[in-house]
Amino acid sequence: MSPLSLDLSPDLFPALTEAQADPDGPGAHRPALHFGDRSLTYGELAATASPLAARVAEAGRIAVWATPTLETAVAVVAALLAGVPAVPLNPKSGESELGHIVSDSAPTLALAAPGTQLPPALAALERLDIDTSAPTTSLPSPGAPDPESPALIVYTSGTTGPPKGAVIPRRAIATTLDALADAWQWTGDDVLVHGLPLFHVHGLILGILGPLRRGGSVRHLGRFETAGVARELSEGATMLFGVPTMYHRIAETLPDDPALAKALARARLLVSGSAALPVHDHERIAQATGRRVIERYGMTETLMNTSVRADGEPRAGTVGVPLPGVELRLTEEDGTTAVEAYDGETVGEIQVRGPNLFTEYLNRPEATAAAFTEDGWFRTGDMAVRDPDGYVRIVGRKATDLIKSGGYKIGAGEIENALLEHPGVREAAVTGEPDADLGERIVAWIVPADSQSPPTVDELADHVARRLAPHKRPRVVHHLDALPRNDMGKIMKRALTHD
Template identity: 90%
Template sequence: MSSLFPALTEALADPDGTAAHRSALRFGDRSLTYGELAATAAPLAARVGEAGRIAVWATPTLETAVAVVAALLAGVPAVPLNPKSGGSELGHIVADSAPTLVLAPPGDQLPPALAALERVDIEVGIDTDTDVRSTRPTAPPAPYAPAHALDRDLDLDPETPALVVYTSGTTGPPKGAVIPRRAVAATLDALADAWQWTGDDVLVHGLPLFHVHGLILGILGPLRRGGSVRHLGRFETAGVTRELSTGATMLFGVPTMYHRIAESLPDDPALAKALARARLLVSGSAALPVHDHQRIAEATGRRVIERYGMTETLMNTSVRADGEPRAGTVGVPLPGVGLRLTEEDGTTAVEAYDGETVGEIQVRGPNLFTEYLNRPDATAAAFTEDGWFRTGDMAVRDPDGYVRIVGRKATDLIKSGGYKIGAGEIENALLEHPGVREAAVTGEPDADLGERIVAWIVPADPEAPPSTDELADHVAGRLAPHKRPRVVHYLDTLPRNDMGKIMKRALTHD
């Protein structure tokens, strides 16, 4: 397999060459060129080369990026750990993945679940005179030469595991998706085609680094292109303004971030001007409400594009940079990705491209994971007999092939009055009502309809929330009468996870 990071390979081979002096990573006021990243990560790669699996304490820091790059150079699977995980979840992940080392920034206090692991501190220091960075692990490093890391990276089989990324665990204990090097390369190259992503692009984001969006797309993506990334550490609209005003060309975010941007735009002309400069604004991990799409487009002249992926498949579809940035859709399948919709039996294909007929998304292609670690039963159940991965996501296809996701099969497919209804489109309709700040939609048993539609609303004005009848008429007028909510609950806030996704299982019908 060719190198995952050609610019890094070039910097390893020629420390004085042009590639070595290109900016690679910047976190706040700390940065590394490709040459400095090579000089930092290669010795660490030698140190962990025989480690089996390694855990990475995935704080939003330069150290996390260095640790993952070192693991990939060494051909050792990295297991990113969410620093906000509770003790039980973290204990499960560590026991299941059985790493032999944990890599962490020096000084970080690690929880008891990691106490039995050998710790290697990743110390990325700066000598202000020579501007050289170095990694000094607590244990003596193995003999190192740059050629060793270069040869190892180039010789690795495409099926070699690169990462073990744990799912969110919404239907049981988190499962470790084994992601091979082949999937990382295929996804990032397909996105380069769809987004016209090159080494001239400078990405800014403030996402966590323990999942696919923040780590693979946000850190490894720029490095594979030979470009650079500026991580905000913590998302703030002021940071977005600063970076997009000083050379950054792309912004990656999740809907909660873009919602904050949309809310800030009327009173922040500098933010609007900075966003207008961006070549590409990308949202993912959950659907971006149409209302936020519209507010950002009106204020900046730039449209946010959406893509669709998941831990097991990396990226499946995207609106293309040269395509129509249509709000409410996740675009078309990426190059090399097969996508089909199926009926409830999981095998009968939905042939309609009518924007109405709902089916489960199934995908196959080089972007897929290899297996769930230690779970052959779950791995087998995730695939059809003819090799398609069952995503559990429900969607419709427009006549031109654009995919619109309407929810999860387990929580968002509502069968009411003989219709199959996706919760997502109702949520978008509710969010277009001026009296609604946040919205979630679920179903509950109904003796007559089978299921009735239930809306969970955070009103814009808690003292004067829109009535159930008002919201029902609003939805019926935009979608269809059978899609109107029959019950409305009013909340102060919706339960969300670290990525901003609404946790519908936490919504109970008291």
């Protein structure tokens, strides 16, 4: 692993600064952002974003209506140039959630693409339309902000209460992106393609700010389509970012789409994140393309913690090793006793610390304090095991995926992967329910490949017992037409209820 040189200077985008300083230089003509038939070079981005930065410099905080468009990228870059915290808003959020976020973050401006209709929750804010037509000259950006100053306020999913605003400093963005550059050998020659939303860490920080920090370019699909992936990778894109739902669609399409298989085979790096990619989809993609998808692990509060490295083994079912600069430990249920085992079996909660972490939950000092241990480790709530060589395998969330059955601590994730290897299973989720004898029994929620002939509980129990261990077999199986999922494709287990 190469050493990581952390650049904590206020300049997040050296290539943009260079283009601004020399509008006629070669760097100014390099492509930066591409959305459909609209694009900006670095020179055009500098000339577009810097006047906007000057306009918002005294705004305090700004809300960005984060549609998957060129305007969103320009607005966030302008906010970062100005040193003004940006609050990306999910356009699919309901009125109640939007109202909470706007009230909690108290922005003074709402930035949006011209012609976009904003909901009533934003009606009280002054609106500023984002003009992406570059003026002839760019304006000097406001003074360089402190690396510890807030860059983004990104709201969590709110699964256990109202969404909390994670305050992400400039330092965390810079160190995460530089650590990923080290792990993925990411350079300015890379061209990234993705179709992710732009209101969260994966789509916005990694997918838009990542290429801009490297001096490379991004091609956003607007909305994900396998045909768009094939087109962009065939026309020079080198990297693909996606979530498991996207890679599942790719795996399903590959047998009948040789052009897609050929395009994926040309990619330098295929990256999946935001949830675990089932091993079955890993193998189908590798078999069809000769390319392995690598996974990384992060959270809103921590940005990126681990990844399979480009120069490492692309092992399916793991999220790799800690990134440079990130400390990671597993702990027992008491939250302080370290799990020392590297045996691939002993489950512990992931705790991390490092320069990639958020500063605080906005307006929530008690929640911020509760999120950290006394010695400064962030409690992720994710459960994992470590293989002998340090690879981390996440087995679920502490709140919903740790099942205590018959004296064993079992992670739901590994059972789900085993179930997905059964030919009769299209989708799978695993939960626990009270059991007088075992403490908890393992429950499988299955979307069968053939609804007319679903696999039986005995068949699935034997299948899991052969692959993992007898105590990990499901005792109850429910058949569903579909699993409940959120916008990112994550299964919402709290919505799985017994009849």
